[in-house]
Amino acid sequence: MSxxxxxxxxxxxxxxxxxxxxxxxYVSGARLTAATANAGGLGVIASATMSLDELRSAIREVRRRTSAPFGVNLRADATDARERVELAIAESVRVVSFALAPRRDLIARLRDAGVVTIPSVGALPHAEKVAAWGADAVIVQGGEGGGHTGAVPTSLLLPQVVDAVDIPVVAAGGFFDGRGLVAALAYGAAGIAMGTRFLLTSDSTVGASVKQAYLDSGPTDTVVTTRIDGLPHRVLRTRFVERLERSGRITAVAGALGRAVALRRITGTTWPALVRDGFAARRGRELSWAQTLLAANTPVLLRAAMVDDRADLGVMSAGQVVGLIDDLPSCAELIDRIVAEADECLARLTTAR
Structure with a gap:
């Protein structure tokens, strides 16, 4: 390896x-995280859709499957964010990453405990802020990435952030092969982060019909919508999503309320906890109450696709890179292939005249 x-x-x-x-x-559980870690990458458990007990079990299951470092992704606006941080510390997790905006006090607590903190950001000011707060590294996702995303493409956002902060920058949004890794390194990044590409592996627990929906999609088959949770969210364009897009405000909010009820039933979350999470979600983000209610959509709609294998009833977060993916390798095969392609690309560049 170079x-x-x-x-x-x-x-x-x-x-x-x-x-x-x-x-x-609902995708990055113990199996996918451990497979990534064993292959030499940084696997990350997604904890937002887990209870505290489920998260503890997932951490211990990953440790049973691998001795390699791995991480846990947290939502800083969750009611029990502090408890999740303390759990990660107690379980000696190497890395904690953050979805959406992190909190300064949580970063400080993790750093004091020797845990590496890596927030994800989609804009230059956010990268500068978390670097000033003491984050150890930052994941920068360009607008072509899946899930919650901004409007600036990776090729413009990445060099902005690399030039502005002195911590390692990890590039996300549009990466799937060794050429992309080399391109990110050329911009000054310290690595790449991928979601859609890892979802489409044999180690991912996502069902066959949903994986096929991804494989059948082209680069223009995603859409950025605010109808899911009130924030810009890149997902596969499906009939279900198109119906959400066409729905009026009252219909959308009524549907969100119904899904909030479903979320409470699935997770056992109490109504007071849902209300507290709603206040936390609004804090510092200038969301209307209608948008806050829409935020209840995400876990339920993701679960329908990623757990229940219902591409027709759920939403499927996806980067535009989905249109360039046509296979389901194991994590080991994928990472080995990316590293080999990167080595070949670097060799061509250094011998070119």
Whole structure:
């Protein structure tokens, strides 16, 4: 392997390759995380759709499957975010990443405990803020990425952030192969993070029909919508999503209320906890109450697709890169292939005249 592929990221977290598997709700469980870690990348458990007990079990299951470093992804606006941080510390998790905006006090607590903190951001000011707060590294996702996303493409956002902060920057949004890894390194990144590409592996627990829906999609078969949870969210374009897009405000809010009831039934969350999470979600984000109510959609709609294998009834977060993916390798095969392609690409560049 080229020494160029040993980066500030690999040194910081102790992995062999500068490749991160992002935290994806109902997707990044113990199996996918451990498979990524065993393959030399940084696997990350998605905890937002887990209870505290489920998260503890997932952490211990990953540790049973691998001795390699791995991470846990948290939502800082969750009612029990502090408890989840303390759990990660108690379980000696190497890395904690954050979905959406992190909290300064949580970053400080993790740093004091020796846990590497890596927030995800989609805009330059957010990267500068978390770097000033003491984050150890930052994942920068461009607008072509899946899930919650911004409007600036990776090719513009990445160099902005690399030039502005002095911590390792991990590039996300549009990556799937070794050429992309080399391109990210050329911009000054310390590695790449991928969600859609890891979802489409044989180690992913996502059902066959949903995986096929992804494989059948082209680069223009995604859409950014605010109808799911009130925030811009890139998902596969399906008939269900098109119906959400066409629905009026009253219909959308009524549907969100119904899904909030479903979320409470699935997770056992109490109504007071749902209300507290609603206040937390609004804090600092200028969401209307209608948008806050829409936020209840995400876990239920993701679960329908990612757990129940119902592409027709759920939503499927997806980056535009989905249109360039046509196979389901194991995590080991995928990472080995990316590293080999990167080595070949670097060799061509260094011998070109």
């Amino acid at each position: 020494p160029v592929l040993r980066t500030r990221l690999t040194e910081l977290v102790g992995v062999r390759h500068p490749i991160v598997q992002t935290g994806m709700g």
